[in-house]
Amino acid sequence: MTAQPLESTTAHTVAMLRERMRRLGEPTARRELATHPALADVVRLRAGGTYRVDTASLAFLLMAGPSREGAWTALVNTRDTGLEAAAGLGLDLDRTLVVPDAAEHWVEVTAALVEVAALVVLRPPPRVSAHAVSRLAARLRTREAALVVWGEWPRCDAELRLAGSQWLGAGHGEGRLRSRRTQVLVRRGAGPERRRALWLPGDDGEVRPEHEHEPRILTAS
Amino acid sequence: MSPSRTLAVWCPDWPVVAACAEAGVGTRAPAAVFRANLVTAGNAAARRYGIRRGMRRRDAQGRCPEVAVLPDDPDRDARAFEQVLTTIEALRPGVAAVRPGLAALPVPAAYYGGEAPAAAVLIEALVAEGVRDCRTGVADDLFTAEQAARTAPRQECVVVAPGGSPGFVGPLAVEVLEGMLEEGEETTQLVGLLRRLGVRTLADLARLPARDVHQRFGPLGARVHRLAGGTDAQLPVLREPPPDLVREVAFEPPLETVEAVCFSLRRTAEAFVEQIATRQLVCTRVRVEVECEASIGTTYAERSWAHVRWFGPGDLIDRVRWQLGAASTQGLGSPVSLVRLVPETVEPGFGEGLWGGAEELVDRQVAKVRALLGHDGVVVPVLQGGRSPADRQRLVPWGDRAPGGRDRALPWPGSIPGPAPSVVLAEPWPAVVEDAAGRVAVVSERGVMSGEPTRFRAREGEAWQTVAAWAGPWPVDELWWEPDPSHAETRRVARFQVVGADGRAWLMSCTMTSGDGRWWTEAGYE
Known part of the structure; x- marks a missing residue:
């Protein structure tokens, strides 16, 4: 279909007006969701936001915040999750819904779960259409929920990833994995990357920030 | 002052009082009502002998050989209580029976000059009717009023001040x-x-x-x-429920026995409760209207019933039974042609006030997802005991009861201690682990490694990694995962934690055979 010049300017105006209405309708400050204390100074989840993570433990850590406050959370398309680890990070499994395989309905399923869950973790399929992204974004804006995408996603408010992970406790046949020190890197738009050194988990199973004075062990023994 | 205060009239040990009256026994002597040879109620005299609810008849008679043994009969209790209700009604209309032995009414304070005087007038009237032991309580709500009545001394009233319920x-x-x-x-x-x-x-x-x-x-x-x-x-109480919540059932020809009426009423009672529930309401006070075909024309009887919790279908049928049983003593024993259930008070049901329970909301969304994916599409995670990470978790369809999972408190020898893996593969990946000589590492049946693992590939397509650290083996006998279920058999497998040079750690397992070992990646520590 070819657009007439007149129509195109009309469409442009309509789009502009819609954008203005959207901005008017949007509360200036979205409600903040509870964030796990270990991440609190690098990222703050807001309702309506989309966040990207690269690992399961980061997804669980983000879920743990609202979950510990009594909110419902959900996992979509996650067949391969270690739920014991999730519970260990503070996720309340009694208030967690899991849709292991949403197949081609993943957009509808995520949209439905956003209605009840404060945070939905989604593993998107390899190819995501722009239509699906904008549809979910529109749904999120009207709800008090955040979306955490574990995988690839075109637009997001912040991107979290782990780097420099180091597992401690295993040797050469002896010992066992006990703790991991790692860095959480948070990129928000074009701003500088923020980083936080974490024990994920520490020796006692708890997640906590690594303190400056802790000596960095370079070799696992 | 709160707009409506409730007065509860409680007659203690009502089944005993009613049974004694029927049997013509005095209530001062020890007496108890038995069902299936167990005490269901005893009077004060019986309690002095140590006779308690749930005690066996032989034990009760052992403690007090002269205790009057009376049969249990809820209909009789209801019949006898009708007299109490009629007496109260004569003083103040709007009384609702809660159950035989307990009635509730709005306090007629204004008329009698205060709550305590009103209660005193009531008690006086009841004692004059021969109901010697009655106690009253006044409070903002029925529950507290009943508790107040239970603490009141005989023929006295306990008033809980407005707002004093908690x-x-x-x-x-x-x-x-x-x-x-x-x-x-x-x-x-x-x-x-x-x-x-x-x-x-x-x-x-x-x-x-x-x-x-x-x-x-x-x-x-x-x-x-x-x-x-x-x-x-x-709670906001709808004093006047919508008229379309009324349910009635007509009997043609009219039914003669109480049993037949109650039997035919079940469906109606269920429909009554259900249609109220669909509006997120519960009925706490209901009026039961009964029409009978008598030779002199249609007679009509009604009675209000209140419930401390709310009415379920069984509760409603009990109330109808009691009411019909009571009516039969008053010459209304003609065939019943119609029973009508009229909700008098409905309240927001289920918990969280105006918004409905969180669970109902979740239910609704789960139903939407299920419409797309089927019943098993939405699950809830349950942790259980087991040796491998995959065994230690289970997904149960939402709303289903998780039937007996494995006990997590057991020791589960062979399970791997420490942090749980954050990725547990539903289907393990075939993996390769090689030793220094470039051969696939093998674990003998006695758990001895053929050589130190030096490099591995978590699955096809992943890059080869140098082993930075490893721990294990944890040997265990188990029904090992097999792509073809017919080949599944009990095998001895050994589990290892393997840390790659890139900092990622994996849980891998190797079948323990004398020949070449097969390796699988079961879980990842992401």
């Missing part, structure tokens, strides 16, 4: 719920569970967050929580 019921032990909410089993379980959780008094219960109580104990818990917090009366 303070009054708070110190009461949770066991008081048992007698009150009826529906024995469910309530008894709730009370037992609360006790085991260390919730001793209603104040303890009220201190818990409402949402948690609702999620753990369901609607009954939410109701009890409201009662315990004394907030029951603060």
Whole structure:
């Protein structure tokens, strides 16, 4: 279909007006969701936001915040999750819904779960259409929920990833994995990357920030 | 002052009083009512001999050989209580029977010059009718009023000041719920569970967050929580329920026996409760209207019934049975042609006030997802005992009861201690682990490694990694995962934790055979 010049300017105006209405309708400050204390100074989840993570433990850590406050959370398309680890990070499994395989309905399923869950973790399929992204974004804006995408996603408010992970406790046949020190890197738009050194988990199973004075062990023994 | 205050009239040990009256025995002598050879109620004299509810008849007679053994008959209790209700009604219309032995009415304070005088007038009238032991309580809500009446001395009244309900019921032990909410089993379980959780008094219960109580104990818990917090009366009550909630059933030809009426009423009672529930409401006070075909034309009888919790279908049928049983003594024993159930008071049901329970909302969304994906599409995670990470978790369809999972408290030898893997593969990946000589590492049946693992590939397509550290083996016999289920068999496998040079760690397993080992990646520590 070819657009007439007149129509195109009309469409442009309509789009502009819609954008203005959207901005008017949007509360200036979205409600903040509870964030796990270990991440609190690098990222703050807001309702309506989309966040990207690269690992399961980061997804669980983000879920743990609202979950510990009594909110419902959900996992979509996650067949391969270690739920014991999730519970260990503070996720309340009694208030967690899991849709292991949403197949081609993943957009509808995520949209439905956003209605009840404060945070939905989604593993998107390899190819995501722009239509699906904008549809979910529109749904999120009207709800008090955040979306955490574990995988690839075109637009997001912040991107979290782990780097420099180091597992401690295993040797050469002896010992066992006990703790991991790692860095959480948070990129928000074009701003500088923020980083936080974490024990994920520490020796006692708890997640906590690594303190400056802790000596960095370079070799696992 | 709160607009409506409730007066509860309680006649203690009503089954005994009614049975004694029927049997022509005095109530001062020890007497008890038995069902299936167990004591269901005893009078004060019997209690002095140590006769308690639930005691066996032989034991009761052992303690007091002259105890009057009376049969249990709820219909008789209801019939006898009708007299009490009629007496109260003569003084103040609008009385509702809660159950035989307990009635509730709005306090006619203004007319009699105060709540206590009004209660005194009532008690006087009842004693004049021969109901010697009656006690009254006044409070904002029915539950507290009943508790107040139970603490009142004989023929006295205890008034709980407006807004004083939480303070009054708070110190009461949770066991008081048992007698009150009826529906024995469910309530008894709730009370037992609360006790085991260390919730001793209603104040303890009220201190818990409402949402948690609702999620753990369901609607009954939410109701009890409201009662315990004394907030029951603060709920917006629809004094005039919508007229379309009325349900009636006509009998053609009219039915002669109470049993036949109650039997035919079941469907109607269920429909009545259900249509109220679909509006997120519960009925706490119902009027039962009965029309009978008598030779002199149609006669008509009605009675209001209140419920401390709310009416379920079984409760409604019990009330109709009691009412018909009572009516038959008053010369209304003609065939019944119509029964009508009229809700007098409906309240927001299930817990969390205006918004409905969180669980109902979740239910609705889950139903949407299920419409797309089927029943098993939405699951909830449950942890259980087991050796491999995949065994230690289970997904149960939402709303289904998880049937006996493995006990997590058992030691599970062979399970791997320490942090749990954050990725547990539903289907393990075929992996390769090589030793320094470039051969696939093998674990012998006695658990000895052929050589130190030096490099590995977690799955095809992944890059080869140098082993930075490793731990294991943890040997275990188990039914090992097999792509073709017909080949599944008990095998001995050894598990390893393998850390790659890139900092990622994996849980891998190797079948323990004398020949070449097969490696699988079971889980990842992401």
